Amino acid sequence: MTAKPTLRTITLSLTLTALLSGCSALSALSGAATPLDDYDLTAPTTPVTARSTTSRQLVVEIPTAPGALTNDRILIRPHPLQAAYLPDGKWAEDVPIMLQTLMVRSFEDTGAFRYVGRTPLGASGDFALLTELTDFQAEAAADGKSATIRLRLTARMVREDDAAVISSRTFTSTADVASTETLALVEGFNTANQTLLTELTTWALGTVNISLKR
Numbered sequence: 001m002t003a004k005p006t007l008r009t010i011t012l013s014l015t016l017t018a019l020l021s022g023c024s025a026l027s028a029l030s031g032a033a034t035p036l037d038d039y040d041l042t043a044p045t046t047p048v049t050a051r052s053t054t055s056r057q058l059v060v061e062i063p064t065a066p067g068a069l070t071n072d073r074i075l076i077r078p079h080p081l082q083a084a085y086l087p088d089g090k091w092a093e094d095v096p097i098m099l100q101t102l103m104v105r106s107f108e109d110t111g112a113f114r115y116v117g118r119t120p121l122g123a124s125g126d127f128a129l130l131t132e133l134t135d136f137q138a139e140a141a142a143d144g145k146s147a148t149i150r151l152r153l154t155a156r157m158v159r160e161d162d163a164a165v166i167s168s169r170t171f172t173s174t175a176d177v178a179s180t181e182t183l184a185l186v187e188g189f190n191t192a193n194q195t196l197l198t199e200l201t202t203w204a205l206g207t208v209n210i211s212l213k214r
Contacts, residue, residue, distance in 0.1 A: 038092040039074070039186045043105040044194045048201040049213040050112035056208070057115040057125035059160075060103045063096045063153070065133040070096060074185070075137040076147070083137075089182040095136055099153075099193075103129070106197045112210045124160040127208060131155045138177070138185050149175040149188040151196050157207045167207040171196050 068075055072094050073085035091098055100118065107116045107129075115121055135152035156168040173196040177188035205212060 034088065036088060036090045037182070039089055039182075040092045041098065041102060041186075041190045041193050043102050043109060044198045044201075046198075047106065047109035048198060048205065050110050050205060051211045051213050053111050053114060054210060055114050056127065057117075057120060058107055058113045058204075059120050059125040059128045060100055060107065060116065060118060061128060061130050062100045062118070063131040063133040065096050065136075069133055069136050070094060074182075074189075076140060076185070077137055078140045078144075080139075086182055086185070089186070096133065099131075099133060099136075102193065102197060103131070103200070106201050107204070110201055110205060112205055120160075126160055127166075128158045128160055129155060129204060130158055135172075136189075138180075138188070140180070145180065147177045147180055147185060147188070149177060149185070149192045151189075151192050153196060153200070155200060155204070157204055167203075169203055171199050171203075173199070 068083050072091045074089055074091060076084055076086055078084060093101070104116055104118065107113065115125070132154045133152070134154070135150045138147045138149050140147050151173045152170065153172075154168065154170045157166045158164065159166055173192040175188040175192040175195075177184050179185075202212070
């Protein structure tokens with residue numbers, strides 16, 4: 001006997017179909033094997049800059065993240081308790097690695113540190129930035145025609161010589177997207193991410209008493 005689809009299955013299918021309108025998305029939902037387009041994000045186009053370069057090193061650790069974000073898929077939530085991925089696009093790298101790359105670039109662009117990297121030049125650096133990513137998703141509107149991008153990152157600046165947490169802060173950033181087309185969603189991610197990175201670098205430089213160029 002063939003099992004009948006449950007109400008939850010039907011509801012999720014209809015929600016995703018309405019949300020992911022467009023030829024490639026519908027083709028993917030119907031089971032056609034189509035290659036996923038790669039998307040990437042950029043560091044802030046107007047970077048935070050320091051007045052001068054210090055002799056200190058900054059190590060940017062890879063962010064920790066929940067399982068839904070430890071891959072290269074673009075997460076979208078049709079409902080707060082549901083997690084799905086866009087069927088016609090993905091990130092060029094796993095989300096934590098992509099974000100680490102963007103943070104390294106953002107801090108390099110400040111000109112504040114002699115060295116910024118994923119690992120220290122010697123036995124240890126002067127400071128380490130530890131982060132935890134808890135939100136990096138698109139959240140569908142009730143009508144399925146628009147979405148909100150939501151990012152949330154907790155950061156801790158650690159002094160390496162004694163492992164003391166100098167300061168910690170949680171950053172949130174959102175962007176409203178008028179369309180659920182994949183490219184529009186990615187552009188929304190880029191807008192929200194640039195805002196978050198600007199706030200992160202401004203805060204981080206302040207925690208280690210580096211003056212900003214006005």
